[in-house]
Amino acid sequence: MDIMQSSLKKHYEWKGKIEVISRCEVNDRQQLSNAYTPGVAQPCLEIAKDPDLSYDLTRRANLVAVITDGTAVLGLGDIGPRASMPVMEGKCALFKEFAGVDAFPICVASKDVDEIVRTIELISYSFGGINLEDISAPRCFEIERRLKEKLDIPVFHDDQHGTAIVASAAMLNAAKVAGKKFSDMTLVINGAGAAGCAIAKQFISLGIGNIIMVDIKGIICDGDDFENPSHYEMAKITNKDHIRGGLADALKGADAFIGVSKPNLVSQDMVRSMGEKPIIFAMANPTPEIMPEDAKAAGAFVVGTGRSDYPNQINNVIAFPGVFKGALSVRASDINEEMKRAAAYAIASAVKPEELCAEYILPDAFNKDLANIISEAVADAAVRSGVARIKK
Numbered sequence: 001m002d003i004m005q006s007s008l009k010k011h012y013e014w015k016g017k018i019e020v021i022s023r024c025e026v027n028d029r030q031q032l033s034n035a036y037t038p039g040v041a042q043p044c045l046e047i048a049k050d051p052d053l054s055y056d057l058t059r060r061a062n063l064v065a066v067i068t069d070g071t072a073v074l075g076l077g078d079i080g081p082r083a084s085m086p087v088m089e090g091k092c093a094l095f096k097e098f099a100g101v102d103a104f105p106i107c108v109a110s111k112d113v114d115e116i117v118r119t120i121e122l123i124s125y126s127f128g129g130i131n132l133e134d135i136s137a138p139r140c141f142e143i144e145r146r147l148k149e150k151l152d153i154p155v156f157h158d159d160q161h162g163t164a165i166v167a168s169a170a171m172l173n174a175a176k177v178a179g180k181k182f183s184d185m186t187l188v189i190n191g192a193g194a195a196g197c198a199i200a201k202q203f204i205s206l207g208i209g210n211i212i213m214v215d216i217k218g219i220i221c222d223g224d225d226f227e228n229p230s231h232y233e234m235a236k237i238t239n240k241d242h243i244r245g246g247l248a249d250a251l252k253g254a255d256a257f258i259g260v261s262k263p264n265l266v267s268q269d270m271v272r273s274m275g276e277k278p279i280i281f282a283m284a285n286p287t288p289e290i291m292p293e294d295a296k297a298a299g300a301f302v303v304g305t306g307r308s309d310y311p312n313q314i315n316n317v318i319a320f321p322g323v324f325k326g327a328l329s330v331r332a333s334d335i336n337e338e339m340k341r342a343a344a345y346a347i348a349s350a351v352k353p354e355e356l357c358a359e360y361i362l363p364d365a366f367n368k369d370l371a372n373i374i375s376e377a378v379a380d381a382a383v384r385s386g387v388a389r390i391k392k
Contacts, residue, residue: 215228
């Protein structure tokens, strides 16, 4: 049985991957009175006097809303809010299993930015953080930006920032393996949507030498006209040498490639045209921009994909549980650039020097210590950058 049929069978069996479990016992009248009326009136009154007590007297401090509109679900595209629910439930299960963070799926039946922002704003007091998921670009940029302005809890679009954190951690270690100096590297990113733009910004904040971004129309270059407003910003901070052309032109002499685009766009000749010991992260799912065996045969030194059946899987599950755990632990009001950089370095450092090699540049997602390693780094960065409201 292939994985699709196996998963479908299990979903029929599970009838949902998460459930609500009571943290209090209600076996007698005293317990009932403590958990509910009349005793529950007192914590309500305390929170009414001091809203911050909602973190101490409810589960809010460890509760994340996983929110989508169903417009960019995995590689399936716009399948709507109902069909996106299995993915959101899965995300919530990963939060709990990997970091002990409670999460609840919310699928919003709207594509209107104002409606989505207002909906999330209205329910935000129930949560300690907001994880935006599978919302199509460019609306996802605007939704996240406006929510960050309105809310005093972390708002994190995982398709952007989770992907960027894991990809940058992988690249930091790949550069070590290949003997490349990060600040001297030229990176080509194919795909300038939510993930591609976030990856570029993350790599720039980490000090990459140069980035060349390529979208469906070719290399993004300052001075050109773009349909996507975010591309104007990217054009100003990438492509230092103002190269024009297509993907093949961008890859000539480049040190590394990251694909967050479509299958089979990179040829072996393109890989051969790259610089010494090229690094290839072909992350389109389920079929990457170039298959790992083809990239290796063409001379790629380190290869990563988004797939679990090849070495170096670049998967968001490595990052987001620990990132939120760290942010929640200090009641951070934001997940900022310093916290994301800290997460990337923490993930990279979780691979022991004696283990680091071309086939192993990222820690195993099932590493029991990983979420805590990331959480500690993120919490410390939150304190340093002034967005933490309590100390650990």
